[in-house]
Amino acid sequence: MKDIERVYKFLNEARTYFLATVDKDQPRVRPFGTILLSDGKLYIQTGKIKDVSKQIAANPKAEICACKDGEWVRVCGELVNDDSYDVKVAMLEKMPNLKGMYSADDDNMQMLYFKNAKATFSSFTSAPETVDL
Numbered sequence: 006m007k008d009i010e011r012v013y014k015f016l017n018e019a020r021t022y023f024l025a026t027v028d029k030d031q032p033r034v035r036p037f038g039t040i041l042l043s044d045g046k047l048y049i050q051t052g053k054i055k056d057v058s059k060q061i062a063a064n065p066k067a068e069i070c071a072c073k074d075g076e077w078v079r080v081c082g083e084l085v086n087d088d089s090y091d092v093k094v095a096m097l098e099k100m101p102n103l104k105g106m107y108s109a110d111d112d113n114m115q116m117l118y119f120k121n122a123k124a125t126f127s128s129f130t131s132a133p134e135t136v137d138l
């Protein structure tokens with residue numbers, strides 16, 4: 006399994022991760038659950054009207070963290086906006102509950118993928134392992 010596939014599998018199984026952004030000099034964090042692997046890129050989804058989206062536009066550096074069964078993964082990097090229609094459709098098909106709030110051709114739905122990202126897998130029982138994505 007490729008490293009990015011391992012990260013994707015972990016995030017799917019954990020179901021919820023926490024997304025940290027930078028707001029001037031203040032860290033911000035909130036729960037997220039959307040995740041998609043498409044064209045070798047790890048995507049998350051949000052709404053352009055949200056503060057989280059505005060923070061990423063001003064400073065794309067972000068980190069996510071999820072845990073499952075005594076293990077956790079952190080992914081840090083930059084989040085890049087992707088307005089491609091097809092990737093929005095793929096996200097809506099993977100997580101159909103989103104269709105109640107978003108559609109691929111509204112002005113709000115936002116797909117963001119990680120660029121220059123590293124993932125670190127940690128656990129209480131083994132040394133941390135960092136991979137480039």
Ligand SMILES: Cc1cc2nc3c(=O)[nH]c(=O)nc-3n(C[C@H](O)[C@H](O)[C@H](O)COP(=O)(O)O)c2cc1C
Pocket residue numbers: 021033035036037038039050051052055056057058
């Ligand atoms: C379990 C869970 C998963 C969530 N997943 C997402 C998500 O994938 N994308 C999103 O935009 N909001 C998601 N939310 C809602 C955000 O946490 C919420 O809108 C938050 O206020 C956004 O941050 P902001 O207020 O800094 O913009 C989720 C909330 C919960 C409880």
